[in-house]
Amino acid sequence: MSKKKKERFEVKESETIEQCLERMKSEGYVPIRRIEKPIFEERTVNSNKEYVPVKQQIMFEGLLVESEQ
Template sequence: MGKKVQFEVQPDESIDQCLDRMRAEGFVPVRRMEKPIFQEVKKGNETVYEPVGRQIVFEAKSIE
């Protein structure tokens, strides 16, 4: 009861597909988190971090 699990949106699936997968496993989303993904780029003597994407993770709880 009250078990929480995290579901990450995979690179080859949409957000809706992830939500469908979550429901099929008996969970309902309670929170959405987005984390930026950075790439290290060297510009001369300087190292710069540029955003290249984002990771979307849903926190879900059991339907029961």
């Protein structure tokens, strides 16, 4: 089975960015883009809905190294 040319890697809850980059490297990918998305939580205050940022989701898009193809 051949690998995809581009793959997305999410930084897991108990993982550092450095560990995620090492995981990418061990699978044969090089990071080409960093994607950050805020995660919101809906809270009701005095019958008004508020969306409060809770955490940040970090993902890296990786490109397959030429020698791995």
